Amino acid sequence: MQGFGSYEETYRDFDWQKAREMVGYREGEVLNIGWYCTDRICEMGLGEKTAMIWEGFSGETEKYTFNDLRINSNTYAAYLKSLGIKERDRVCIFMDKLPDLYFSFLGILKIGAIAQPLFSAFGEEALFTRMEDAESIAILTTKKYYRKVRRIKDQLPALKHIIVVDDENVKLEEREKTFILKNAEKVDEFDVFPTHSESPSVLHYTSGTTGKPKGALHVHGSIFAQSVSARWALDLREDDIYWCTADPGWVTGTSYGIIGPWSLGVTQVIYNGGFGSEKWYKILEKYGVTVWYTAPTAIRLLMKDGTGLVKQHDLSKLRYMCSVGEPLNPEAVHWGREAFGMPFYDTYWQTETGAIVISNFPGMEVKAGSMGRAFPGIEAVVLDLNSHEVINEPNKVGLIALKPGWPSMMREYWNNEEVYKSKFINGWYITGDRSSIDPEGYFWFVGRDDDVINTGGHLVGPFEIESALIEHEAVAEAAAIGKPDPVNMEVVKAFVALKPGYEVSDDLELSIMNFIRKRLSPLAMPQEIEFMEKLPKTRSGKIMRRLLRAQEWGEEIGDTSTLED
Numbered sequence: 131m132q133g134f135g136s137y138e139e140t141y142r143d144f145d146w147q148k149a150r151e152m153v154g155y156r157e158g159e160v161l162n163i164g165w166y167c168t169d170r171i172c173e174m175g176l177g178e179k180t181a182m183i184w185e186g187f188s189g190e191t192e193k194y195t196f197n198d199l200r201i202n203s204n205t206y207a208a209y210l211k212s213l214g215i216k217e218r219d220r221v222c223i224f225m226d227k228l229p230d231l232y233f234s235f236l237g238i239l240k241i242g243a244i245a246q247p248l249f250s251a252f253g254e255e256a257l258f259t260r261m262e263d264a265e266s267i268a269i270l271t272t273k274k275y276y277r278k279v280r281r282i283k284d285q286l287p288a289l290k291h292i293i294v295v296d297d298e299n300v301k302l303e304e305r306e307k308t309f310i311l312k313n314a315e316k317v318d319e320f321d322v323f324p325t326h327s328e329s330p331s332v333l334h335y336t337s338g339t340t341g342k343p344k345g346a347l348h349v350h351g352s353i354f355a356q357s358v359s360a361r362w363a364l365d366l367r368e369d370d371i372y373w374c375t376a377d378p379g380w381v382t383g384t385s386y387g388i389i390g391p392w393s394l395g396v397t398q399v400i401y402n403g404g405f406g407s408e409k410w411y412k413i414l415e416k417y418g419v420t421v422w423y424t425a426p427t428a429i430r431l432l433m434k435d436g437t438g439l440v441k442q443h444d445l446s447k448l449r450y451m452c453s454v455g456e457p458l459n460p461e462a463v464h465w466g467r468e469a470f471g472m473p474f475y476d477t478y479w480q481t482e483t484g485a486i487v488i489s490n491f492p493g494m495e496v497k498a499g500s501m502g503r504a505f506p507g508i509e510a511v512v513l514d515l516n517s518h519e520v521i522n523e524p525n526k527v528g529l530i531a532l533k534p535g536w537p538s539m540m541r542e543y544w545n546n547e548e549v550y551k552s553k554f555i556n557g558w559y560i561t562g563d564r565s566s567i568d569p570e571g572y573f574w575f576v577g578r579d580d581d582v583i584n585t586g587g588h589l590v591g592p593f594e595i596e597s598a599l600i601e602h603e604a605v606a607e608a609a610a611i612g613k614p615d616p617v618n619m620e621v622v623k624a625f626v627a628l629k630p631g632y633e634v635s636d637d638l639e640l641s642i643m644n645f646i647r648k649r650l651s652p653l654a655m656p657q658e659i660e661f662m663e664k665l666p667k668t669r670s671g672k673i674m675r676r677l678l679r680a681q682e683w684g685e686e687i688g689d690t691s692t693l694e695d
Contacts, residue, residue, distance in 0.1 A: 137494050137503065140362070144506035146537060149354040152361065153393060160324045161350050163331055164207070164239035167392035168200035169322070180397045183371075183417055184229050187403040192229060196395065199236070202229075202311060204320035206237025209309055213291055215268055217242030217323055218330055222261060222269035223378070224248045224279065227402040230295045230311060231378060234270050235388060239331055239350070242323030246333045249379025250275060256343075258282045260335045261289065264345055264544055273297040276306070327351030327537070333544060334381045336481050345544030346481045352385070352538035353393055355485035359505060360390030363477055363489040365450045366421060373399040373413065374423040381481045382454050385538070386423055390485075407435040411443040418447040425455035427671030429462045429474060434606050434629050437469040445470065450492065452477055456672050457575040459597040460498035476501055478573070480561060482553070484538030488530075488573050499597060501565070501573040509533035510573070511558070512565055518555050524569045527576050531558035581675050583612035585620050590654045592675060598649040599624060602642050604632040607665050610656065611679040624656035625678055627664050634661045 135143075154170065155161060171177070177197035184192045194202070215221060221238045223245065225231050231247075238245040246264055248257060257278060261269070268291035269279055276294050283289055283305060292306045300308055325331070331350045335343040360366050364386065372391050376382035391398045399417050403409060405428060414422065432440075451466060451474045458476040466474040478488040478501040488510055490502035504510035511520045512528030521528045532539075539559065543550040553560055564576040575593050576582060583590040592610040599608035607627040612620030632638065639659055647655060666674045 137491055141504070141506045146354060146507050146535075149358040149507065149537070153354055153357050155354070160322065161327050161329075161353075162239060162242075162322045162325045163350050163353050163389055163393075164203055164236040165322045166353055167389060168196060168203055168236060171196045171392065171395045172200050174395065176395045179395065181392060182229065182232065182398060182400055184400045185402065185413065194229065196392075199233070199392070201316050201318060202233040203236035203240060204317040205311060205314050206230075206234045207240040207320050207322075208317045209314065210234075210237060210243065210268070211241050213268070215241065215243055215291075217325075219243045219268070220246045220264045220266040220333060222246045222248055222264075222266045222271075224250060224252075224257065224269055224271040224275055225295070226250045226272070226274070227377060227400055228272070228296070229400075230270070232388060232400070233311065234295070235378065235384070239325075240320060240322045242325050242329065244330045244333050244347075245384075247378045247384060248335075249377055252278075252379075254278050254282050258285060260343060260345070261286055263335075263343075264333055267291065268293060270295055270309075273300060276300065280306070325350045327354075328541070330541070332384055334384070334481050344546055344549060346381075346484075346540040347542045347544055348484050348538065349541055352484045353389055355507075355536055355538035356385045356390045357393040358507075359486040359489075360386055360396075361394055363475075363486045363491060363505065364390070364421060364423060364452055365492045366391060366394055366396050368395060370396050370420045371399060371418050371447070372396050372421045372423070373401070373417070373419045375401070375410075375425065375428060376423070376454070381484065382423070382425075385485055386454075405431060407432050407439055411440065411445070414445050414448060415443040420447050421450045421452075422448060423452045423454065425671050426453055426458050426462060427455065427667065429453060429458070429465075430600065430607055432469075433462065433465050437465075440469045448472075451475065454479070454486075457501065457593050458499075459593075459600055461597065461601045463496060463498035473498070478502070478575070482540045482559075483532070483536070483561075484540060485536070487532055487536070497568075497572055499574065500568075501575050503571045503573070508536055512567055512573075513556075513558060513560070515564075518558075518560075521567075525566045525574075527564055527566045529579060530561040530563045530565045530573065531555075532561065533557070534559050578675070581611070581679075583610070583620050583622055585612065585615070585622065585653055590622065595622060595624065595646075595650060595654050595656065598646045599626060599642065601649070602645045604628050604638060605642065607673070609665050609673045609675050609678055611675050611682060613658070613682045615657075621657040622654060623658045623660065623682065625660050625662050625665060627662050 181196045181199045182194040265288040270293045294300050294308045298308045332348045374387040378384045453474045454477045463473045473496045475490040477486045479486045487508045488501050513531045565573045577592045595610035596608040606629045609625045613623040615621040666677045
């Protein structure tokens with residue numbers, strides 16, 4: 131851990147001024163993420179170092195240095211500025227994980243505009259909802275997706291520019307244009323807009339698991355938290371080859387797929403292909419990935435294919451693995467040790483927090499099933515569910531709350547001040563998640579506040595039920611909800627997707643029930659198991675318990691624009 135001591139020492143001595151110093155920021159200077167991740171790295175003498183190793187779906191590869199990153203982002207910045215796009219204008223990026231996505235993201239920030247990355251698999255409804263709310267002035271897209279934009283553009287009066295970046299032969303309609311980077315005159319010098327720490331930078335919309343997506347607005351000062359957490363929680367070092375599997379349409383893909391690693395001058399792999407165990411292991415092996423940041427959904431899919439496939443690849447350079455997106459079940463931590471010789475380190479944060487706020491850290495004991503401990507500089511507690519006072523009793527469940535003031539905290543929900551204010555109670559930011567804290571300061575996730583099951587007055591978290599279920603050899607994924615019960619208010623119902631090679635039968639259901647009976651209290655035992663081919667998930671991989679619960683209770687299912695196909 132470069133620049134860090136033990137957890138206790140670092141937590142005690144750390145303050146956000148130290149984070150500013152680590153990024154090389156001096157008070158009064160212009161603070162612009164685009165400049166810090168490119169020009170600054172070049173000024174440090176790392177211009178010819180590889181910044182991006184890109185591989186496409188068909189295996190084609192491209193490499194770019196930090197100087198390439200600087201020049202290409204300057205070129206995008208100059209082009210967008212020539213269109214009249216200015217500071218605080220919202221510019222969407224709607225494309226696959228192409229190099230242009232990363233160049234344009236940094237270029238947008240260099241002109242002081244607000245980058246609005248959108249997941250390329252969004253349908254027209256999801257796209258429209260976010261662009262209408264943000265009043266986006268421009269969108270950068272590709273020939274694969276521009277027709278989606280074309281079909282909704284007449285409903286978006288604020289949208290002035292639809293820019294296709296990979297095909298100059300598109301038959302253009304009103305407001306449409308093309309910009310092909312390889313054909314453009316490269317811009318070596320560009321005067322970066324003088325943004326400061328509180329200048330808006332990125333507008334990320336939540337995945338919509340609990341209602342209509344909300345636009346969390348972040349600022350350029352977020353880089354202080356993203357850089358120092360990439361350095362410590364992800365253990366990134368100068369000589370690492372890093373792979374973050376997240377799409378920049380989600381906050382992980384920008385905070386730790388762009389800003390965090392490149393602010394440290396770290397080389398990263400970007401793979402623009404679909405999931406496949408064999409494909410992913412080949413990427414890890416081919417590029418000698420040393421640090422890998424992925425999601426529990428992907429880990430569970432890898433677990434389906436067993437440890438044998440892992441052993442067929444030389445992954446000897448891989449030294450650190452982290453997980454994000456939803457709680458990491460204990461079984462996945464144990465499997466990581468078995469398959470790779472090391473655990474997955476769980477990290478906890480949200481779109482709204484902008485960076486990791488609770489985590490397992492290098493050199494710290496990993497307690498399987500725990501989210502870890504508060505990140506240095508973050509004051510994290512659990513609050514009583516009713517009084518919202520701090521709970522000082524170990525192992526008692528409450529709402530996870532954070533003391534505002536860390537650099538990457540969202541500054542507002544776009545056009546939604548009332549909901550934004552509702553997230554703060556008694557001087558705390560309320561995450562909406564329930565957890566307990568053990569005597570050593572480790573957080574233990576229970577569930578989203580809306581997901582917790584009330585059975586006979588006793589609160590049961592879905593996470594412990596789901597973790598027990600996926601330990602069964604036949605279970606690939608599981609979700610637990612409360613279903614109506616005339617006596618107990620709610621009883622537990624489980625939804626299960628099986629691993630390949632297993633078929634639904636009464637004997638299998640009995641086997642699962644007997645298996646988890648030894649692991650769960652009677653209150654947490656499912657009264658019913660429903661087998662599904664696959665569980666409903668958002669496109670970012672989060673299981674939508676809300677959808678399962680709504681169907682069970684006969685309620686409106688709400689926004690489904692981010693539902694996985």
